[in-house]
Amino acid sequence: MKKILSIILVAFLTSISTYILARKYLNTIVPVPIVQNEETTKDVQFASYSPEPDGGYVNFEDAAEKSSRAVVHIKTETKARPVQYRSPFGDDFFDQFFGGGQRFYQQPQQSSGSGVIISADGYIVTNNHVVDGADQVNVVLNNKKTYTAKVIGNDASTDLALLKINENNLPFIAFGNSDEVKLGQWVLAVGYPLTLETTVTAGIVSAKYRNIGINQSKSGNNAIESFIQTDAAVNPGNSGGALVNSRGELIGINSAIASPTGSYAGYSFAIPSNIVKKISADMMKFGNVQRAFLGVGYIDIKNATAEQISAYGLDKIDGIYVNQVYERSSAQDAGIKTGDILTKINNVQVKTGPQMMEQIALSRPGDEISITFLRNGKSYVTTAKLKNSLGNTDVVKSSKTEKLGATLRELKKNELQQLGISGGLLVSDIQSNGLIARQTRMKKSFVITQINEKDIQSAVDLEKILSSGEKEFQFGGIYPNYRGVYYYMIQLD
CATH class of the missing domain: 2.30.42.10 (PDZ domain)
Incomplete structure (x- = not known):
């Protein structure tokens, strides 16, 4: 018994000694304040951190709702009309005077597409091929109201047309900046495909500055193609509809699809909104497009032959090789010569013809643009005053x-x-x-x-x-x- 009490007493005294020493030691330590770095805690987060209610994913709900209200269904009618067919072995001149050829009537036709309201007072952008040749154009709004539209202007070179309906306080889509569009960016395509009601599909931007040659059949060498390529599903009837970003801003007008069947097969193409904005503004103000020309023939690595790539060293440069300068052109006045390599327009880098054509298409005759070019390995900058197709800077009326x-x-x-x-x-x-x-x-x-x-x-x-x-x-x-x-x-x- 005495042995047990001795053990307890020793344990008690040891505990008391330890407690007294610990208190004395802790009182000598200076507390170190914990400083919270506000900037660090804001930017550095765990991988699972969710700053938005939707978990950080791109939310298209607002963009889809806003854009759907401003995308319209366009229905066109073409009346029956006489068409004259001439034998390929005949002669145009004698056919006119001696009644050559045969006449027949083309049957009435109906077709449809999409359009985008770009102003509260009823201006609507669509594709030229949606309304080209139509005798009547009707617009059906998202609320099912129907209007007869007037074609203010159309342009085969860009495949754009501007319509007007008599209405006010309409929902519309604001223009975004298509130059800021990035590869991999999420986008929405909104339209009326296959005669369905408003349809929204999503995809990403697959490429920029695409030239697929689709406008050349109607406008030849004046065609301007610098498409935004996406994998958002686009089908017949989507033409003229909206391509919008996650904020609901208009970044393109859907125009074409790459398909062996005529329906969606993976890729669609949209006209950049910066081109749409300029062309529609021209049509509002002048009734037609005020197109500017630089006046050069060119070769870039995408359209060059293997011989040209080797001869001009196109695989060693980031630019456009000038192989012709037209007389009395803006380029000639600015001092551009055959053999120069254009690298920038208005300080925007240009590596291909479509990139250069897009930058020039944003200007009007009389506008001055900055051109950066290489000559004999040295970089130069010049200013060119752009001209119209007639070789001057006057406003071109409907030609x-x-x-x-x-x-x-x-x-x-x-x-x-x-x-x-x-x-x-x-x-x-x-x-x-x-x-x-x-x-x-x-x-x-x-x-x-x-x-x-x-x-x-x-x-x-x-x-x-x-x-x-x-x-x-x-x-x-x-x-x-x-x-x-x-x-x-x-x-x-």
Whole structure:
């Protein structure tokens, strides 16, 4: 018993001693304050940290709701009309006077697409191919109200058209900046595919500055293609609909799909909103597009042959090789020469033709742009004052020449001498939807020397004659390396 009490007593005294020593030691330690770094705690988070209620994922609910209200269903009607067919072995000139060819009636047609309201007072953007040739255009809003729309302007080069309905206080989509669109960015495609009601699909941006050649069939060398490529599902009927970002801003107008079947098969293409904004503003103000031209022929690594890549060293440069500078062009006035390599337009890097064409398409005739280029390995900067298709900086009114559907250029002095003529316009390209293609069998390389027996020296002469008030015009001219004068009759719509 005494042994047990001794053990307890020793344990008790040891505990008391330990407690006294610990209190004495702790009282000598200076407390270190805990400092919370506010900036660090805000930016550094665990991987599972969720600052948003949706867990950090992109939320499209607001964007889908807002954009759906401002995307419309467009329905078009085309009346029956006579169409004349001429034998491929006939002659246009004699057919006009001796009744060659056969006439038949094209049946009435109906089609549909989508459009985007861009202002509260009823301006709507859509694709040109949605309304091209239509006799009546109807717009059905998201609330099912239907309006007859007026076509304010259309442009085959960009495949854009601007409509107007008489209504106010409409929901509309604000323009975003398509230059800020990034690869991998989430986007929504909104439209009326396959005659369905408003449909929203999601995808990511797969590529930028795509040129797929789809506009060239209607506008030839004047085509402007710098598409945003996405994998959002787009089908027939989506044309003219909206491509929006997660904030509901308009970053593109859906225009085309890459498909072997005609329906969605993986990729769709949208016209960048910066181009849409400029083209629609032109149409609102002028009724047509005020297109600016730099006046260069070019080769980039995407459209060059293996021989050209090797000869010009295109695989060693980030830019566009200038292989031609047109006389009296903006580029010539700015000092650009054949062999120069264009690297920037308005301080925006350009590596391909579509990138350069997009930057120029954002300007009007008379605007000045900054051009950075390489010459003999050295970098230079110059300023070019852009011109219109007539070679000046005037506002171009609705042009009769554009209705011809052809790309024309004035001949150089040496070309005139070789052909033995004093003046003329070379037809370098013919679009499928123009008067020349629909009414004649004129071919590329035809040189227009006279119209209604009046000499043609320039594009200005051509426009003056076509604006004279007459309805029928006899085009006379020659084909290089062929004898004789050829004639084609064209009637203005």
